[in-house]
Amino acid sequence: MDQASKLRSAIIKKNGYSYMDNPVTEETGPRVICVTSGKGGVGKSNFTLNLALALKQNGNRVLIIDADLGLANIEILLGISPKFGLLDLIKEEVTVEDVMIEGPLGIKIISGGAGISEIVDLPMDKLNKILNSMDLLKNYADFILIDTGAGISKSVMSFVASSEEIIVVTTPEPTAIADAYALIKVTTKECNKVVSLIINKADNKQEGDNTFDKLHLAGKRFLNISIEYLGYITNDRNVQTCVKKQIPFYIGAPNSIAKEDIDSICNKLLGRKEDSKKFSTFVKKLSSFFFSNRG
Ligand SMILES: Nc1ncnc2c1ncn2[C@@H]1O[C@H](COP(=O)(O)OP(=O)(O)O)[C@@H](O)[C@H]1O
Numbered sequence: 244m245d246q247a248s249k250l251r252s253a254i255i256k257k258n259g260y261s262y263m264d265n266p267v268t269e270e271t272g273p274r275v276i277c278v279t280s281g282k283g284g285v286g287k288s289n290f291t292l293n294l295a296l297a298l299k300q301n302g303n304r305v306l307i308i309d310a311d312l313g314l315a316n317i318e319i320l321l322g323i324s325p326k327f328g329l330l331d332l333i334k335e336e337v338t339v340e341d342v343m344i345e346g347p348l349g350i351k352i353i354s355g356g357a358g359i360s361e362i363v364d365l366p367m368d369k370l371n372k373i374l375n376s377m378d379l380l381k382n383y384a385d386f387i388l389i390d391t392g393a394g395i396s397k398s399v400m401s402f403v404a405s406s407e408e409i410i411v412v413t414t415p416e417p418t419a420i421a422d423a424y425a426l427i428k429v430t431t432k433e434c435n436k437v438v439s440l441i442i443n444k445a446d447n448k449q450e451g452d453n454t455f456d457k458l459h460l461a462g463k464r465f466l467n468i469s470i471e472y473l474g475y476i477t478n479d480r481n482v483q484t485c486v487k488k489q490i491p492f493y494i495g496a497p498n499s500i501a502k503e504d505i506d507s508i509c510n511k512l513l514g515r516k517e518d519s520k521k522f523s524t525f526v527k528k529l530s531s532f533f534f535s536n537r538g
């Protein structure tokens with residue numbers, strides 16, 4: 244037996260059922276994009292939030308899952324405090340509609356909540372309840388953006404490894420580049436997937452392009468992979484000003500260069516052909532990672 248089927252029978256033995264019992268269907272669902280970084284503070288949350296608004300502006304239904312394990316970043320960026328988080332889905336009376344809160348322009352947000360790092364330690368029936376509820380999210384979104392914490396923790400890797408599309412954010416600083424490279428190395432070793440790069444806080448186009456070239460070259464030479472370039476975001480004071488006001492710059496600074504940069508990244512993302520929009524596969528993979536990472 245392979246590891247997955249061993250796990251499956253262990254789960255069935257314990258609970259009498261398992262999320263993984265459900266057959267994978269060919270239905271399509273939202274594009275799941277995981278936004279991650281090697282180093283913290285490079286601009287993941289700002290990027291995720293403002294990209295969500297750009298996608299929404301283009302007529303897509305967008306859901307952000309704020310999966311940062313330490314701090315619920317998106318909430319702070321918006322100055323909101325949701326009543327429920329993802330983990331509240333273990334409660335019988337809490338539904339996915341209760342945990343989704345409405346953000347600007349009508350985007351939806353689910354807070355991971357402070358306890359999300361404990362998700363893998365939940366009893367199996369509770370974990371199953373969360374995963375079954377998460378499966379319903381496909382009815383509410385065309386895009387699901389997952390804002391993860393930085394680094395290579397097991398929980399972050401579970402989200403990353405389960406998503407079809409991964410966006411790594413870095414800045415042009417050598418420390419951030421080195422951490423981005425380490426993350427890409429681990430990610431692509433575990434699974435074969437599209438890794439795209441965003442260079443944030445670039446002084447100009449040239450600095451963005453040069454930073455991408457460095458990582459692209461290293462990926463080609465040492466990892467034998469081709470990293471895709473989604474674009475750069477200019478180092479723009481408007482971003483900081485808007486963070487302080489707790490308004491996304493996409494709305495608070497509509498004429499800013501940063502907003503313009505987000506729009507071109509959004510267009511590039513929308514232009515990309517995505518055939519494998521199988522959301523069920525995402526939840527299924529997530530469940531197998533969660534189950535296999537248990538103590
Ligand atoms: N393009 C940018 N230009 C200027 N400052 C930025 C930009 N992107 C992010 N920042 C600054 O960096 C800080 C960290 O960004 P944040 O999105 O919270 O990073 P992360 O989620 O990766 O930890 C923000 O508070 C903001 O002040």
Ligand SMILES: [Mg+2]
Nearest residue numbers: 287288311316
């Ligand atoms: Mg963040």
